[in-house]
Amino acid sequence: MLLFRGPHWDKGLSTDELQKTMDNVMAWFNGLNHRGKVKSAQPLGAQGRTISGANGRFVVDGPFTETKEAVGGYLMLQADSFEEAVEVARTNPVLRYGVSVEVRPILAECPIFARHPEIVRRAKEPAVSAEQLYATIAA
Amino acid sequence: MSTTSTVKSDYLLLFRGNVWDRGLSPAQIQKVVSDWMAWFEGLKAEGKCLGGHPLEEHGKVVSGRQRTVADGPFAESKEAIGGYFYLTVADENEAIEIAKQCPGLEYGSVVEVRPVADVCSMRQRAEEYSTRQFAEATA
Numbered sequence: 001m002l003l004f005r006g007p008h009w010d011k012g013l014s015t016d017e018l019q020k021t022m023d024n025v026m027a028w029f030n031g032l033n034h035r036g037k038v039k040s041a042q043p044l045g046a047q048g049r050t051i052s053g054a055n056g057r058f059v060v061d062g063p064f065t066e067t068k069e070a071v072g073g074y075l076m077l078q079a080d081s082f083e084e085a086v087e088v089a090r091t092n093p094v095l096r097y098g099v100s101v102e103v104r105p106i107l108a109e110c111p112i113f114a115r116h117p118e119i120v121r122r123a124k125e126p127a128v129s130a131e132q133l134y135a136t137i138a139a
Numbered sequence: 140m141s142t143t144s145t146v147k148s149d150y151l152l153l154f155r156g157n158v159w160d161r162g163l164s165p166a167q168i169q170k171v172v173s174d175w176m177a178w179f180e181g182l183k184a185e186g187k188c189l190g191g192h193p194l195e196e197h198g199k200v201v202s203g204r205q206r207t208v209a210d211g212p213f214a215e216s217k218e219a220i221g222g223y224f225y226l227t228v229a230d231e232n233e234a235i236e237i238a239k240q241c242p243g244l245e246y247g248s249v250v251e252v253r254p255v256a257d258v259c260s261m262r263q264r265a266e267e268y269s270t271r272q273f274a275e276a277t278a
Contacts, residue, residue: 001194003220044151045254049235052156052249056239063251069218071153071253082199086208089201100202102212102220105195110222111157112172118165119172 001104002089007046007072009097024093029075032088036078043073068098076106149255150226150234152241157196157221159246174242179224182237191224217249225255 010018032038052058063070079085082105089101113119160168182188196219200211212219228234231254238250 001192042149042151043256045256047231048251048253049231049238050249050251051235051238051241052244052247054245056235056241056244056250059235059239071220071251073256074151086199086201089199090206090208092201095202095206096204098202100200102198102200104198104220107193107195110172110175110193111196112160112168115160116165116168119169 001106002075002077002085002092003071003102003104004073004075004092004094004099005071005102006068006099007070009094009099013097021093021097028091028093032075032077037088039076039078041073041075044071068100072099148227148229150228150231151253151255152191152224152226152234152238153220153251153253154222154224154241154243155220155249155251156217156243156247157219159243159248163246171242171246178240178242182224182226187226187228187233187237189225189227191222193222194220196221217247 010021013021029038029041048061048063050058050060050062077085077088079088082103085103085105089103092099092101095101109121113121159171163171179188179191183190197210198212200209201207202209226234226237228237231252234252238252241248241250244250
């Protein structure tokens with residue numbers, strides 16, 4: 001997954017420069033899409049809320065997209081390797097304007113299971129069928 | 140700020156604070172993990188969650204004109220994103236109510252709720268900008 005941070009890269013650019021960069025971005029994206037590399041991609045709206053605390057008792061506005069760290073969008077890449085994903089990220093046309101791209105492998109399973117091998121993967125276990133249950137009771 | 144995306148029904152939940160398991164007993168961790176999976180499966184069954192994934196703890200950050208590749212983010216940092224859910228709900232309030240049910244909140248998880256935008260805000264800004272310039276030029 002590519003996470004794009006720093007959504008206000010357009011500040012201070014001229015209309016021409018902005019238009020040219022947007023065209024480059026669209027060409028970059030269309031090229032990836034054409035090669036079957038894009039599983040999904042969405043920009044995120046500037047508004048948002050951040051929820052924290054037990055039972056979500058703190059709900060605050062934010063993140064503030066003015067910050068360089070705010071995520072402005074994502075692209076789920078169908079890459080053959082992590083290296084390929086990093087290389088794709090390096091071709092992003094807005095890096096030169098201060099956007100940074102975080103490249104993170106998507107996991108099928110939560111890393112908590114690697115940290116705590118004693119934890120049971122309950123949802124992964126197949127449900128006991130009626131036949132199995134019957135056989136267990138009969139035995 | 141654009142207001143068009145507030146009527147959208149798609150939201151991304153970004154989970155931060157992924158070291159919530161520190162200092163918890165195996166039984167407590169097991170409970171959080173089981174609750175989290177049940178929460179996810181429940182939302183999927185209700186059709187409110189289209190998908191979600193954990194992200195591997197380590198990744199790379201690409202930035203700058205030189206397209207520098209650095210290690211990161213640091214999973215220990217409270218701000219690192221550990222995974223996401225993609226929600227399709229009635230409105231922002233429903234997305235917030237769902238976020239409040241996150242079983243990790245009690246142990247330091249933070250959930251960011253972000254509307255998924257139709258049009259890239261950058262493109263929208265560029266379009267608004269050129270429309271305004273056009274209007275000014277033809278006034």
